[in-house]
Amino acid sequence: MGIPFDQLGRLFALWGHRTYPDWAWPLLARSLETLPPTARVLDLGGGTGVLARAALAARPDLKPVIADPARGMLRHAPPGVEVAVARAEELPFGAGRFDAVLVGEALHHFQEPVAALAQIARVLEPGGLLWIYDFDPRRGIGRWVYWGERLLGEPARFFSPEALLERLAEHDFTGVYEARGGRYVLSARLAGTPRATAHPA
Numbered sequence: 001m002g003i004p005f006d007q008l009g010r011l012f013a014l015w016g017h018r019t020y021p022d023w024a025w026p027l028l029a030r031s032l033e034t035l036p037p038t039a040r041v042l043d044l045g046g047g048t049g050v051l052a053r054a055a056l057a058a059r060p061d062l063k064p065v066i067a068d069p070a071r072g073m074l075r076h077a078p079p080g081v082e083v084a085v086a087r088a089e090e091l092p093f094g095a096g097r098f099d100a101v102l103v104g105e106a107l108h109h110f111q112e113p114v115a116a117l118a119q120i121a122r123v124l125e126p127g128g129l130l131w132i133y134d135f136d137p138r139r140g141i142g143r144w145v146y147w148g149e150r151l152l153g154e155p156a157r158f159f160s161p162e163a164l165l166e167r168l169a170e171h172d173f174t175g176v177y178e179a180r181g182g183r184y185v186l187s188a189r190l191a192g193t194p195r196a197t198a199h200p201a
């Protein structure tokens with residue numbers, strides 16, 4: 001059981017971006033502004049690359065890679081963007097390979113999200129950015145998504161934003177979040193000094 005992502009590429013390519021609230025996009029753009037020129041960005045559980053597309057729209061100089069186990073999703077990735085068939089729990093990338101990792105509506109689908117967080121910390125540069133959009137299972141629409149996914153046989157391993165920040169602290173991240181109606185955007189930094197930013201303050 002579970003959602004057959006492999007067969008849903010066309011649907012996500014058409015509608016995936018619509019599942020994000022409008023207020024998430026400026027938050028993403030603001031986080032991306034802090035990245036160095038030509039920063040290497042991993043769209044993890046990226047499916048058809050909704051976040052990779054948004055990142056390129058905000059910062060055309062970025063170098064995204066989309067990683068996802070579902071080939072049927074990756075087939076609809078934007079032309080020219082690198083893709084990797086991979087699970088978040090076993091990322092086939094060297095340590096410090098990325099300046100940023102983006103995870104949109106995907107963390108709760110991972111079988112082992114805690115193992116995935118360790119992998120994210122490993123593949124990020126010191127000072128690297130982690131940007132997550134997900135649902136809070138205790139509130140608003142998040143409650144419905146939680147129960148819906150449980151019924152569908154998905155892992156449904158949801159974190160509240162507070163619990164996620166605590167988990168991330170165990171991997172040397174510090175961050176903030178903005179939550180509205182059962183959805184949240186969390187932005188965190190791995191300890192260390194990031195490479196020079198594109199837009200220094």
Ligand SMILES: C[S@@+](CC[C@H](N)C(=O)[O-])C[C@H]1O[C@@H](n2cnc3c(N)ncnc32)[C@H](O)[C@@H]1O
Nearest residue numbers: 005016045046047050070087088104106109110
């Ligand atoms: C709801 S979709 C979101 C896709 C994309 N991030 C977006 O915003 O449209 C969840 C994605 O998580 C992927 N996924 C499921 N388990 C995964 C895992 N263990 N590691 C990485 N990605 C996974 C699925 O294949 C699917 O593409």
